[in-house]
Amino acid sequence: MIENFTEEEKRGFYKAIYSRRDVRSHFILKPIEDRVLSKILHAAHHAPSVGFSQPWNFILIKDIETKKKIKESFEEEKTRSSQLVKELKKTKYLSFKLEGILESPVNLCVTYDPTKFGPFVIGRSSIPEAGLYSVCCAIQNLWLSARTEGVGLGWVSILSNEILKETLALPEHVIPVAYLCLGYVDEFAENPDLQTAGWLPRLDLKDVVYFEKWNDKKNESWDSIQKMIRNNLDYA
Numbered sequence: 001m002i003e004n005f006t007e008e009e010k011r012g013f014y015k016a017i018y019s020r021r022d023v024r025s026h027f028i029l030k031p032i033e034d035r036v037l038s039k040i041l042h043a044a045h046h047a048p049s050v051g052f053s054q055p056w057n058f059i060l061i062k063d064i065e066t067k068k069k070i071k072e073s074f075e076e077e078k079t080r081s082s083q084l085v086k087e088l089k090k091t092k093y094l095s096f097k098l099e100g101i102l103e104s105p106v107n108l109c110v111t112y113d114p115t116k117f118g119p120f121v122i123g124r125s126s127i128p129e130a131g132l133y134s135v136c137c138a139i140q141n142l143w144l145s146a147r148t149e150g151v152g153l154g155w156v157s158i159l160s161n162e163i164l165k166e167t168l169a170l171p172e173h174v175i176p177v178a179y180l181c182l183g184y185v186d187e188f189a190e191n192p193d194l195q196t197a198g199w200l201p202r203l204d205l206k207d208v209v210y211f212e213k214w215n216d217k218k219n220e221s222w223d224s225i226q227k228m229i230r231n232n233l234d235y236a
């Protein structure tokens with residue numbers, strides 16, 4: 001028998017999705033209880049994975065020296081990447097707070113180990129990236145679970161993977177996928193910070209959903225859902 005979600009459970013599920021935010025500031029001093037951190041890690045570990053390969057590992061970090069090294073790498077990479085931004089937008093880009101490495105009590109590196117249960121993994125022989133996608137599924141579980149527990153999470157990808165590998169003593173074949181900053185916060189913003197800052201807008205759903213073929217946005221056999229999508233019904 002299928003056990004369906006009650007209306008209240010559904011509301012809770014969508015609340016986690018729509019109120020999840022990438023958090024870089026607003027961390028407060030309250031430590032994350034081990035019980036809560038453990039729940040979040042369990043949620044991540046129950047993500048789907050190609051061939052059930054569970055190719056992730058989670059490295060928990062609180063050592064201040066490690067955090068400082070990672071922060072240094074962030075500063076270097078942020079300066080480097082700012083050279084790619086056109087002059088008009090550069091000042092704005094440089095003013096953004098894009099990490100909370102030192103302010104968050106827990107940093108967490110999520111890694112991908114392509115050798116786990118390998119070399120043959122069901123479903124990965126044609127699309128090797130499926131291993132990496134699995135790790136991203138785990139990260140999304142982690143992110144939603146953290147939000148459900150009131151814990152903020154910020155993903156920092158402005159980093160050198162080489163520095164990360166060296167600092168965390170990763171074996172050569174293990175790939176760092178995400179460097180995350182976790183901690184309780186005093187606010188979850190209503191909208192993405194980059195949207196509020198006017199950097200980019202959220203696209204309309206109607207512009208990203210196609211029917212049957214690439215770029216087909218008007219297809220009679222999908223009439224009713226097209227109307228719903230076009231009216232931008234807000235389910236949040």
Ligand SMILES: Cc1cc2nc3c(=O)[nH]c(=O)nc-3n(C[C@H](O)[C@H](O)[C@H](O)COP(=O)(O)O)c2cc1C
Nearest residue numbers: 020021022024097098099155156157158192193194
């Ligand atoms: C793969 C990935 C990498 C990201 N890297 C950074 C980062 O380096 N710094 C940052 O401030 N936010 C980073 N973010 C957060 C995004 O900017 C954020 O998800 C997006 O603006 C939408 O906001 P929301 O997550 O609050 O909905 C990253 C998100 C993802 C999924």
